[in-house]
Amino acid sequence: MEMQDLRLDGNAIGGLMLELVGADLTASTCVCGGCGAHEEMARLDVYTGAGIVVRCRHCEAVMIRIVQGRGRTWLDLSGTASLELGSAP
Amino acid sequence: MAGAAVLGRLTWLGAEVAAVVPETPRVRTLELYAPGWLGHRAGQHLDLRLTAEDGYQAQRSYSIASAPGDSLTLTVERLDDGEVSPYLVDEAREGDMVELRGPIGGYFVWDGNETEPVLLVAGGSGVVPLMAMARHRSRIGSTAPMRLLFSSRTLEDVIYREELERLAAEGDGFEVVHTLTREQPPGWTGYSRRIDPELLAEVAFPAHERPRVYVCGSTRFVDAAADGLIELGYEPAWIRTERFGATGS
Amino acid sequence: MVFSRGFRGKRREGPPDRVPPGQYLTDDFPVLSAGPTPHTPLDEWTFTIQGGAEPVTWTWDEFRALPSETPTVDIHCVTRWSKLDTVWEGVSVDTLLEAVEHDASYAVAFCDGGYTTNLPLEDLTGGKAWVAYSYDGDDLDPEHGGPARLLVPHLYFWKSAKWVRGLSLRDEDEPGFWESNGYHLRGDPWLEQRYWGD
Numbered sequence: 270m271e272m273q274d275l276r277l278d279g280n281a282i283g284g285l286m287l288e289l290v291g292a293d294l295t296a297s298t299c300v301c302g303g304c305g306a307h308e309e310m311a312r313l314d315v316y317t318g319a320g321i322v323v324r325c326r327h328c329e330a331v332m333i334r335i336v337q338g339r340g341r342t343w344l345d346l347s348g349t350a351s352l353e354l355g356s357a358p
Numbered sequence: 359m360a361g362a363a364v365l366g367r368l369t370w371l372g373a374e375v376a377a378v379v380p381e382t383p384r385v386r387t388l389e390l391y392a393p394g395w396l397g398h399r400a401g402q403h404l405d406l407r408l409t410a411e412d413g414y415q416a417q418r419s420y421s422i423a424s425a426p427g428d429s430l431t432l433t434v435e436r437l438d439d440g441e442v443s444p445y446l447v448d449e450a451r452e453g454d455m456v457e458l459r460g461p462i463g464g465y466f467v468w469d470g471n472e473t474e475p476v477l478l479v480a481g482g483s484g485v486v487p488l489m490a491m492a493r494h495r496s497r498i499g500s501t502a503p504m505r506l507l508f509s510s511r512t513l514e515d516v517i518y519r520e521e522l523e524r525l526a527a528e529g530d531g532f533e534v535v536h537t538l539t540r541e542q543p544p545g546w547t548g549y550s551r552r553i554d555p556e557l558l559a560e561v562a563f564p565a566h567e568r569p570r571v572y573v574c575g576s577t578r579f580v581d582a583a584a585d586g587l588i589e590l591g592y593e594p595a596w597i598r599t600e601r602f603g604a605t606g607s
Numbered sequence: 608m609v610f611s612r613g614f615r616g617k618r619r620e621g622p623p624d625r626v627p628p629g630q631y632l633t634d635d636f637p638v639l640s641a642g643p644t645p646h647t648p649l650d651e652w653t654f655t656i657q658g659g660a661e662p663v664t665w666t667w668d669e670f671r672a673l674p675s676e677t678p679t680v681d682i683h684c685v686t687r688w689s690k691l692d693t694v695w696e697g698v699s700v701d702t703l704l705e706a707v708e709h710d711a712s713y714a715v716a717f718c719d720g721g722y723t724t725n726l727p728l729e730d731l732t733g734g735k736a737w738v739a740y741s742y743d744g745d746d747l748d749p750e751h752g753g754p755a756r757l758l759v760p761h762l763y764f765w766k767s768a769k770w771v772r773g774l775s776l777r778d779e780d781e782p783g784f785w786e787s788n789g790y791h792l793r794g795d796p797w798l799e800q801r802y803w804g805d
Contacts, residue, residue, distance in 0.1 A: 283403070284462045293463065316640050322641040343789030345788045372609045408616075409609060410611070414618065439635060
């Protein structure tokens with residue numbers, strides 16, 4: 270399996286984010302805390318390690334980290350300067 | 359609207375396999391009967407969950423193949439080392455139960471309200487959400503030019519081959535261009551290589567037409583197609599992409 | 608619960624003395640990653656231990672000249688797969704620490720790409736940890752952490768940091784990339800220490 274194929278995009282976590290925040294964020298604008306780039310979540314890079322890591326496509330900074338287990342979820346948005354909620358369905 | 363609709367999409371719905379339709383040796387379409395399913399937009403996907411007898415669960419995302427308004431169908435490719443796809447392609451039969459959540463996706467969608475030309479670029483089972491768009495276009499009688507550039511390994515692997523021929527034969531502005539990357543039948547006059555900038559230059563709408571583009575397939579496929587289109591002068595903002603792991607889900 | 612007739616999944620149970628609670632056996636070697644694969648050329652690669660009396664650094668050639676071992680170990684990923692009898696080659700962390708004068712109790716492993724993980728020195732010494740450059744008889748694949756990764760098989764495999772470039776010795780336990788966001792500070796699979804509070 271090619272390493273590149275392990276990199277997905279924000280579409281892949283659409284269901285997860287819907288579950289976590291109650292909104293479909295795939296078309297929501299996210300601002301990178303590292304370089305300030307604005308992209309819809311669908312245009313961010315998603316990696317699956319021990320947990321999920323969402324990175325800025327421009328500067329590779331970590332924007333979001335998600336760990337889930339035993340019914341708990343840890344959501345780190347510290348690398349995301351701003352996240353738009355409530356996009357049109 | 360917002361509250362009930364969102365809650366509906368958040369909950370897992372039981373769904374029954376209503377029909378199974380083989381598409382290619384590795385690919386099968388499943389028609390699902392899910393009371394409570396709220397409908398979807400072309401291009402969206404859903405999450406599907408299986409529960410084993412002992413409670414073990416596995417969950418994957420699948421693009422919705424059907425047009426909005428038609429019976430809900432998924433088209434799934436068997437991944438050799440997959441956990442869910444072998445079950446869906448080889449084992450599941452009418453009457454079996456799965457759970458669904460969704461629809462999901464507000465970015466990789468085409469509603470047909472736009473009039474600009476649409477270029478669809480599909481790598482293998484990446485064709486599924488794009489087929490939903492093509493089916494939707496036909497259903498609503500859109501005349502926006504839509505062209506599908508479809509990369510498959512062999513002719514036998516071309517998913518929806520007959521239906522695509524029929525849609526293209528309607529003469530209403532839908533076209534299909536195939537490329538077979540691994541093996542071509544005798545007399546094949548189509549493309550026989552992986553998508554590259556030269557191929558895109560011959561197939562894609564000229565950039566001055568400002569088309570909308572949807573690219574779906576493996577990460578490597580999507581990145582190559584998107585980069586190739588940008589070399590042709592396409593704006594990144596016109597190009598919407600959805601990456602599958604490996605070849606499918 | 609909605610059951611799917613005939614669905615089993617791929618998991619295999621294993622002998623309970625080899626497979627920790629909540630784990631399943633796998634024959635493949637799943638690749639998980641927190642980011643893009645780094646590609647540091649070997650002539651630029653170094654391994655450094657900092658935080659001791661002085662930093663100590665090895666180049667690739669110097670590192671490969673150190674005495675090595677070939678441990679065969681079981682590995683356990685917090686995502687629930689376990690793989691038994693994996694064969695590695697690498698330099699024992701004990702060997703590396705012998706070159707450094709220090710009185711630290713903890714370390715943070717740091718890596719190309721920015722990943723970090725924390726460990727008590729107790730978990731890195733006494734023959735329990737290596738910096739490995741070979742898996743299953745071949746050079747370690749970049750997708751599995753090559754040219755070199757940390758190998759600490761008695762803890763969950765997120766501690767076996769890929770693309771490791773050094774250890775930063777500390778007096779206190781400082782949570783790394785995953786430990787600061789839900790994963791357990793120590794990660795002992797036999798005590799099922801997966802998450803905070805376990």
